[in-house]
Amino acid sequence: MxxxxxxxxxxxxxxxxxxxxxxxxxxxxxxxxxxxxAALVELDELRSGLRRELPRHAAPIALRERVAATNxxxxxxxxxxxxxxxxxxxxxxxAFCAGALVSPWFARDRGDAAGGQLERDLLASHWRALAATxxxxxxxxxxxxxxPWFAGKVADAPQVHDFADQGFPLVxxxxxxxxxxxxxxLVYRHGQHLVDVFVLDAASAVALADSxxxxxxxxxxxxxxxxxGVVVTDMDxxxxxxxxxxxxxxx
Numbered sequence: 001m002x003x004x005x006x007x008x009x010x011x012x013x014x015x016x017x018x019x020x021x022x023x024x025x026x027x028x029x030x031x032x033x034x035x036x037x038a039a040l041v042e043l044d045e046l047r048s049g050l051r052r053e054l055p056r057h058a059a060p061i062a063l064r065e066r067v068a069a070t071n072x073x074x075x076x077x078x079x080x081x082x083x084x085x086x087x088x089x090x091x092x093x094x095a096f097c098a099g100a101l102v103s104p105w106f107a108r109d110r111g112d113a114a115g116g117q118l119e120r121d122l123l124a125s126h127w128r129a130l131a132a133t134x135x136x137x138x139x140x141x142x143x144x145x146x147x148p149w150f151a152g153k154v155a156d157a158p159q160v161h162d163f164a165d166q167g168f169p170l171v172x173x174x175x176x177x178x179x180x181x182x183x184x185x186l187v188y189r190h191g192q193h194l195v196d197v198f199v200l201d202a203a204s205a206v207a208l209a210d211s212x213x214x215x216x217x218x219x220x221x222x223x224x225x226x227x228x229g230v231v232v233t234d235m236d237x238x239x240x241x242x243x244x245x246x247x248x249x250x251x
Contacts, residue, residue, distance in 0.1 A: 135194055167191075186199070
């Protein structure tokens with residue numbers, strides 16, 4: 001895939017609208033193309049800016065006055081029977097109660113949407129690493145080599161530990177993209193399983209507040225001591241929880 005083919009697909013990829021095959025092909029191109037990576041970052045910044053800064057426009061006073069005048073003019077002059085007013089009051093009360101019950105569901109749906117997008121980004125990055133020639137950018141089991149490698153490449157270099165004695169040797173680290181943002185990833189191995197520990201900012205981590213099992217993979221949030229992360233692997237939940245315990249003990 002070249003830039004001419006990739007550019008029209010970036011927005012659809014960013015919105016999670018591409019199928020898996022197209023996503024993997026685009027991700028392989030983005031790995032090699034600084035211009036397309038920058039375009040993804042710009043899309044994320046645009047979305048965040050719109051959500052944060054897009055103004056809300058109030059209706060002009062003249063329009064509100066015309067609407068009010070229309071309502072007054074069309075209002076029936078005859079007095080309505082008391083039963084009609086009671087029915088209207090009851091319907092209003094019912095609508096209010098329904099709104100109170102439904103609003104939390106809408107709020108939860110918005111949170112679920114954010115969590116779903118984060119989940120897709122994490123899985124796509126993990127699968128891309130599995131398909132790559134090497135899942136790491138810096139190959140080392142020495143935390144004193146891996147941690148300095150991140151310095152200057154990301155805002156906050158993550159804490160790095162090796163758990164070879166506990167069955168989770170450190171393989172190395174890489175820079176990946178989640179939601180268009182560069183994030184550090186610590187890579188561990190357990191038997192035949194490759195384990196990615198994505199180190200996220202607080203806002204992103206909140207969107208995935210509990211463990212998920214999706215498409216044969218386990219996603220488990222982890223507290224890295226001042227940093228939030230997500231473990232992504234095809235290990236079962238018990239093994240993933242064991243690694244989470246090791247990571248949180250070394251905060």
